[in-house]
Amino acid sequence: MTVYDHARRHAWWMLGALTVAVLFVxxxxxxxxxxxxxxxxxxxxxxxxxxxxxxxxxxxCGKNLFFRGLFVVPWPNRTCGKCGARLD
Structure with missing residues (x-):
């Protein structure tokens, strides 16, 4: 499984965690x-x-998949924003 697949699974996990947190509150x-x-x-x-x-x-190159410049986004990059490598 690629790093993009793991990151995408984490994004779905966080959507579920957010739903549970909102329902809890x-x-x-x-x-x-x-x-x-x-x-x-x-x-x-x-x-x-x-x-x-x-x-x-x-x-x-070590760039994080969830960062776009200074901003953190909820879905990972499929291609690296720094070196241009395909991550899927």
């Missing part, structure tokens, strides 16, 4: 009122789920 808000602790727990959960994002790098 909505359920806590519905039954217990506005809770800052629930929001904080959801944010920490998303950070923990996304800890592997920095490991998806181009095998030729």
């Amino acid at each position: 909505a359920v806590v808000d519905r039954f217990y009122g506005h809770s800052t602790l629930a929001f904080a727990a959801a944010i920490v959960g998303l950070l923990v789920a996304n800890r592997h994002m920095l490991a998806f790098n181009c095998p030729h």
Whole structure:
């Protein structure tokens, strides 16, 4: 499996984690009122789920697949933005 396939799987994983976090905050808000602790727990959960994002790098030059210049995007590059290598 290529680095792009792993990064794409991580992107889908993060979409699921985001959905669970939003539902968690909505359920806590519905039954217990506005809770800052629930929001904080959801944010920490998303950070923990996304800890592997920095490991998806181009095998030729080391550029991260999720970075476009200074910006982080939710879907990985199929071709490296630095060296132009195909990653799929």
